[in-house]
Amino acid sequence: LVKLWLLIFQCMFWHLIPKVKKCPEFTDLNIGNALSGTELQVQLLLYTRGNPYCSERLIEHNVTASEYLNTSKKIVFVIHGFRPTGSPPVWLGDIKELLLSSEDINLIIVDWNRGATTVNYVTAVENCRKVAEILKNYVDQMLVDGTSLDSVYMIGVSLGAHIAGFVGHKYNGRLGRITGLDPAGPLFTREPPEGRLDRTDAQFVDVIHSDTDALGFKKPLGTIDFYPNGGMDQPGCPQTLFGGINYFKCDHQRSVFLFLSSLKRRCDIIAYPCDSYLDYKRGKCVDCEAFQPMSCPVLGYYADRWKKLLISKSSPMKAYFDTSDQDPFCMYNYLLDITTWNKGIRRGFIKVKITDYAGNIVESVMNSEASTFQQYKRVKMLTGFYRDLDNISKISLTFTTKTLVGPKHKLRILQMRLKSLNNPER
Known part of the structure; x- marks a missing residue:
C-alpha cells in the first residue's frame, strides 16, 4: 500500500522534481x-x-x-x-x-x-x-x-x-x-x-x-x-x-x-x-x-x-x-670535457658522480655509446642526471669497458671540466 501511494505521489508531482542535467561524455566503447x-x-x-x-x-x-x-x-x-x-x-x-x-x-x-x-x-x-x-x-x-x-x-x-x-x-x-x-x-x-x-x-x-x-x-x-x-x-x-x-x-x-x-x-x-x-x-x-x-x-x-x-x-x-623515465621527465644535462694521457687508445664508458656540500650524491645515466680516448686529445660528451645539484663540492668519474674478459685498463685523466647546460652561468 505504501509503495502504491509513493507511485501515485511521483506521478502527480513528477513535473515539480528538478531534472538533473546530464553532461555529454566521450564515447565509451569496448x-x-x-x-x-x-x-x-x-x-x-x-x-x-x-x-x-x-x-x-x-x-x-x-x-x-x-x-x-x-x-x-x-x-x-x-x-x-x-x-x-x-x-x-x-x-x-x-x-x-x-x-x-x-x-x-x-x-x-x-x-x-x-x-x-x-x-x-x-x-x-x-x-x-x-x-x-x-x-x-x-x-x-x-x-x-x-x-x-x-x-x-x-x-x-x-x-x-x-x-x-x-x-x-x-x-x-x-x-x-x-x-x-x-x-x-x-x-x-x-x-x-x-x-x-x-x-x-x-x-x-x-x-x-x-x-x-x-x-x-x-x-x-x-x-x-x-x-x-x-x-x-x-x-x-x-x-x-x-x-x-x-x-x-x-x-x-x-x-x-x-x-x-x-x-x-x-x-x-x-x-x-x-x-x-x-x-x-x-x-x-x-x-x-x-x-x-x-x-x-x-x-x-x-x-x-x-x-x-x-x-x-x-x-x-x-x-x-634526453628524458628520465617518469613524470616530469626532465634531465639535468652537463657537458663533460676530458683530456686523457694514456699512450694507448682506450675505448669505454664514463659514469659521473657529483656530490654537493650537503653530502647529496647523484650519479649520471650512462651513455649507450662507448667513447674513444686518445693521448692528449680532448673528448666532449653529454652526461645527464635525474636530479639537479647546485653547489657541487666533488666530482668523481668511473671508467669501464663493460667487457667480462680481457685486461682491465685504467683511464688517466690530465684535465676535466663539467659544465651545466641547464644552468650555464654556474
Whole structure:
C-alpha cells in the first residue's frame, strides 16, 4: 500500500522534481565494438572555464547556438587517434584540466571514437579525411561568427595529427598552430605532403616523435621536430613482449605525457637543435648562442615562443634531448670535457658522480655509446642526471669497458671540466 501511494505521489508531482542535467561524455566503447567495427560519428565536446567539468556538445550545423563558445578567445582542438580497444584515451582528463588551467580558452575535444574503434587500421585511416571535412564545417561557422584562423590551434595524437594536417591544408596553412604528438607512421610514410601532416599546414607546426621505429613517423614533419631520447625507445617502457600491451603503446604514448608535463611547468624540457641524435650525444650541439636571448627551444605547449625564429629558417629544425623515465621527465644535462694521457687508445664508458656540500650524491645515466680516448686529445660528451645539484663540492668519474674478459685498463685523466647546460652561468 505504501509503495502504491509513493507511485501515485511521483506521478502527480513528477513535473515539480528538478531534472538533473546530464553532461555529454566521450564515447565509451569496448573490444566487442572494435571486432564488429563502428560507423563514423563525430561529436565535439566544448569545455571552457565557465563549464570545466560538464561539456557542451556543439551542434554541427548551428555552432553559434553554443552557450559557452567565445569566438574572441583561442580555440584549441584535441584530436585522438586509432582506438583498437574502444576505451577513451587515458590522458583525456589530464589534458582537459591542464589546458584550461594554463590558459582561458575554448577547449574542444574531438570525439570520433565511432570510426576510430576498429581492429581494421585501414578503415580508421580512411575515416581521417572524413573527420577533417566535418571539422572544417565547424570551423567555417566559427569564422563567420568572428573567429580568426590565427587563434585556431589543433593538437593531434597519432592519426589525429594527420587529421589536423588535413584541416590545415584545407585552409592553405593559415591555422595558427598544429601540434603533432607522435604522428602515425603506418600507411603515411610514403604519402606526399598533402596526404599527411606537413609543416605547411599551419603557421607553426611542432611535432614530438617518440616511436619512430614502430607506430610513429620518422622523418621531420613540422617547423620544428622534437626527438626525445632519439625518437625510438623511451626510458621506462618495456623492451620485450613480456611487458604486455604496454610494450606496443608505451613509446607511442610517451609523446602525449611529455606534452602534458610541459603544461605542469614543474621544469622546462630543453631541446638542442642538431642534425642527429649521435651528434647531440657527442656534445656537438649544446651551444645555444644562436638562439639568444631565448636560448634553446623548450618542448611542448610553450614551444611557440620560438615561432618567429623558427619560421625565419628556410628548412625544418630537428631538436634532440634526453628524458628520465617518469613524470616530469626532465634531465639535468652537463657537458663533460676530458683530456686523457694514456699512450694507448682506450675505448669505454664514463659514469659521473657529483656530490654537493650537503653530502647529496647523484650519479649520471650512462651513455649507450662507448667513447674513444686518445693521448692528449680532448673528448666532449653529454652526461645527464635525474636530479639537479647546485653547489657541487666533488666530482668523481668511473671508467669501464663493460667487457667480462680481457685486461682491465685504467683511464688517466690530465684535465676535466663539467659544465651545466641547464644552468650555464654556474
